[in-house]
Amino acid sequence: MTQAELVTAIGNTLTQMDNTLMDPTLINQPAKWQQVYAMRKHLDDQQRTLVAATIQADDASFQALTVQIQQAIKQLQQVIDNLKKMDSIINTIAQISADLDEILKAVS
Amino acid sequence: MTIPRQLQAHRKTLLAMLVLLFLMGCVPDQDYTPVVKQFQRSADTLSQAFQTLLTNANLVEYEHYIDAQAFDHAPLSPSEIDSRAVITSEELKLRSDAIRALAQYTSALATLAQGKEEGQIVADATAASTSFSTLATDAQTAAAGRHLIPATADYAGPISSAASAAGIILGLIERHRTHEEIHQSIEKNDPALTALFNILGTESQAIYERQKSSQRAQGVLLFTDYNREIAQPAPDKDYLLQLSDRIKQFRRNQALVARADPTAAIAAFKKSHDALVAVILAPKDAKPRALAELVTSVKSFAAEVEPLADGVQSTSSKKD
Numbered sequence: 001m002t003q004a005e006l007v008t009a010i011g012n013t014l015t016q017m018d019n020t021l022m023d024p025t026l027i028n029q030p031a032k033w034q035q036v037y038a039m040r041k042h043l044d045d046q047q048r049t050l051v052a053a054t055i056q057a058d059d060a061s062f063q064a065l066t067v068q069i070q071q072a073i074k075q076l077q078q079v080i081d082n083l084k085k086m087d088s089i090i091n092t093i094a095q096i097s098a099d100l101d102e103i104l105k106a107v108s
Numbered sequence: 109m110t111i112p113r114q115l116q117a118h119r120k121t122l123l124a125m126l127v128l129l130f131l132m133g134c135v136p137d138q139d140y141t142p143v144v145k146q147f148q149r150s151a152d153t154l155s156q157a158f159q160t161l162l163t164n165a166n167l168v169e170y171e172h173y174i175d176a177q178a179f180d181h182a183p184l185s186p187s188e189i190d191s192r193a194v195i196t197s198e199e200l201k202l203r204s205d206a207i208r209a210l211a212q213y214t215s216a217l218a219t220l221a222q223g224k225e226e227g228q229i230v231a232d233a234t235a236a237s238t239s240f241s242t243l244a245t246d247a248q249t250a251a252a253g254r255h256l257i258p259a260t261a262d263y264a265g266p267i268s269s270a271a272s273a274a275g276i277i278l279g280l281i282e283r284h285r286t287h288e289e290i291h292q293s294i295e296k297n298d299p300a301l302t303a304l305f306n307i308l309g310t311e312s313q314a315i316y317e318r319q320k321s322s323q324r325a326q327g328v329l330l331f332t333d334y335n336r337e338i339a340q341p342a343p344d345k346d347y348l349l350q351l352s353d354r355i356k357q358f359r360r361n362q363a364l365v366a367r368a369d370p371t372a373a374i375a376a377f378k379k380s381h382d383a384l385v386a387v388i389l390a391p392k393d394a395k396p397r398a399l400a401e402l403v404t405s406v407k408s409f410a411a412e413v414e415p416l417a418d419g420v421q422s423t424s425s426k427k428d
Contacts, residue, residue: 022331
């Protein structure tokens, strides 16, 4: 996975989160909504930092982390439409963010 | 004779004429000129659209930050807003000048391939040389100054390779060297420009993705405000109308942003450049096919760049 592909993959994840955040069902659960919104803001900041970062895409640890991120994004796609599985959605997003933090820590 | 058969007969006659002309060693200028003009127009449009896209990159980040702070009832300050910038003016100039230099270089090759009068060929080559000199200076200024995109330093290599490769080719044209010498030089040196095309394409894809994410974030805030307001015991009708107007505008902008992805246009730009080089280097018997490929490439370039220019321009002028 290249840096640009990772930026796009995070963009697609943000799109899915946005659709969830715009759903009136979740808006009417303020605590849960706030939790997902806080994660959206963090992922958004990470994407912004990622755009401006210089990353060695052929680095083994970058590739290993992006494989983990891709797997987490796949898991997220399976549950994101089901608001009853909100805990699973939140855990998966947290996993994506943690892997991104590892990538960004290596370049900062 | 039925219409499809008539068309087929016309096509065959036209193809036979083209083959004959190419076997005679010349390019029919009346067929070739519109293609080159279309390429030049599309390259100019891409250069302007790319510049607007990069200018928007900072504006979108500022507005996204202001919206988020206002939504969270958090403090705002000019310095904090400015700190959200993702590109400096030097970095912006470097990238838009890179597109312009590549476009002028490709146009100079087109004038050469067309067999235009010598004065025009030399004038276009000189203009392209000047663009590459400007670009080389931009690269030094951007690398030496404060830069927000670490990849700005990565531009030095591709720009230096592209500038020296283009300089060699354009120098031969300016010095009136033989076609054979120029062709050999193009064959040897032109591939050195690929890295510059690639870095522009990759980076623009990332910048565009950011714009999409930031624009969508506005939607989240608007829909949330609207749905929270209607859940109030006595919703404020004026506020709801205001929000519904902004939601309509947001959805219109969303459609425009979808058309503002520069990646495909930059790829089509490179493909047209490659097709033009192929026409120049093709042996006489292969020229008709190379020219047909050039026509197709330039048409796809125009098809990619026109909606892009509309989309980029509209997203910069219509904010909700």
